[in-house]
Amino acid sequence: MANAALPRPGLTAPATAPSVELGADGQPVDWTRVFLGFGGMILGQFMAMLDIQIVASSLVQIQAGIGATNDEISWVQTIYLLAEVLIMPLTAYLTKMWGTRMFYVVASLAFMATSVATGLSSSVDMMIFTRALQGLAAGAMIPPIFATAMTIFPPEKRTTANVVVGSIVTLAPTIGPTLGGHLTELLSWRWLFFINVPVGLVVVFLVSRYANFDKGDPKLAKGIDWTGLGLMAVFLLSLQYVLEEGARNSWFQDDVILWLSVTAVLAGVAFIWRQLTYRQPIVSLKPFGDKNFTLGILMVFVSGMSLFGGTFLLPLFLGQIRGYSSAQVGTTMLVSGLTMFLCAPSIGGLVRRSDARFCLVLGFALIAWSIGLGARITDQWGFGEFMTLQIVRGIGSMIALIASQQMTVSTLPVSQMKDASGLLNLVRNVAGAIGLAALATILTNQTAYHMADLTSAVSVANPASQGMLDGLTQMMGESGLANPEGAAHKAMWFLMRKQAATLSFGDAFLFLSLACWGAVGLAFFASKRANLAAPPAGAH
Helix, strand or coil: CCCCCCCCCCCCCCCCCCCEEECCCCCEEEHHHHHHHHHHHHHHHHHHHHHHHCCHHHHHHHHHHHCCCHHHHHHHHHHHHHHHHHHHHHHHHHHHHHCHHHHHHHHHHHHHHHHHHHHCCCCHHHHHHHHHHHHHHHHHHCHHHHHHHHHHCCHHHHHHHHHHHHHHHHHHHHHHHHHHHHHHHHCCCCHHHHCHHHHHHHHHHHHHHHCCCCCCCHHHHCCCCHHHHHHHHHHHHHHHHHHHHCCCCCHHHCHHHHHHHHHHHHHHHHHHHHHHHCCCCCCCCHHHHCHHHHHHHHHHHHHHHHHHHHHHHHHHHHHHCCCCCHHHHHHHHHHHHHHHHHHHHHHHHHHHHCCHHHHHHHHHHHHHHHHHHHHHCCCCCCHHHHHHHHHHHHHHHHHHHHHHHHHHHCCCCHHHHHHHHHHHHHHHHHHHHHHHHHHHHHHHHHHHHHHHHHHHHCCCCCHHHHHHHHHHHHHHHHCCCCCHHHHHHHHHHHHHHHHHHHHHHHHHHHHHHHHHHHHHHHHCCCCCCCCCCCCCCCCC
């Protein structure tokens, strides 16, 4: 096993019992109990990650149910992400203090309770408050999975466990809108949250009974760095708010965005200094001393941008440009999720047998090439045109995600796994927020740019545009409209606006593609020691 210092889960006396095998450290391990306990944590992670996007296709119904404005309803998703980002770096410290089992059971119970409270919300203020608490619980349930996978499984099983974790990370956000739309249609939007209760009960049962993976250290409760905790909260909340709301409020032209940006920088610098100098930091930055971890974090950042960015662009294009319904968007988006799920086992074998740099180059190159196809997007693209893009992107995303996560911890000592997992999940979420902010800005600015370009080409001196306008005027006149010329100008403006928006989507796809090509270049700097199937340094 990866860490002889950890108590073996499911220890039994006779090593010859049918269900008992010897771990890497020579001690007997009941793998049935290990898989049941770890499976419960996996189910909890899936539930927590699903709730990020499960409300996406039902925001209109939720808005009507609680009487929210357009600006207020957006906070139903934003506040969840803010809370998740805040708690993620703390999970390493809390699991060390309480132990993984106790921590996960408490987080799961809190997630169930806050899910019920959110489903019962009768006002927007109540929902935003309960959704924030739900996000805190969800953020606590995500990072422990990867750390557990890297410490309880021996090297030959570690990649398989990571494949399962990677499948959840990619599949849950993809099927969230589809599942949410059907739940709302069959029952009501409140069941988007109530459904977490029966699933959560299964999670609590499995984890409390079988997930005895380590012991807590109550001594850590003394000397908690409250100053560091406060600085971290200010830093992450300010940063996430700026990223979520910046594009909508014209960035630094808005005073709130400007001052929160300054606050985030100052608090971030002070937080890092505090963690480097305090005797008992709440977030250990020691993993950054490892070259592969630092490089892997950069790649996780890019893969996070790709994962969340692609999930953001496709439904937005299909809804705004093609006018697809929620069900049609969900069906189209499901291609990517199914591809990742079906190819996960074979990709796990590829990653386990191959050199780290080969997997990273292959994965990010596939993502970059497939997303690059979107640079040539037209307003006629639909399910068929997006199929190749989604299939290749799905395969590349799984390879890149699993390989980058494995490489990130490949040369870390086991004692730093929990810290590394919290940082890794935090970076992925922040990368998603940065990617969405960048894409939203690109769409806004490039739509205005292309609109101005198209408008300048429309004039009496341009035979093509004048001919189109004359044709539209004639068609409107034949329809019996009182002002056919005015209606033709409106129709012309609508067509140009649609074309400008389509071109801006192409620019956004190109941006993501270039970022992934950059990650391909970074992969060549990975250390030769980054054997993806090998145990981390200091594991034995």
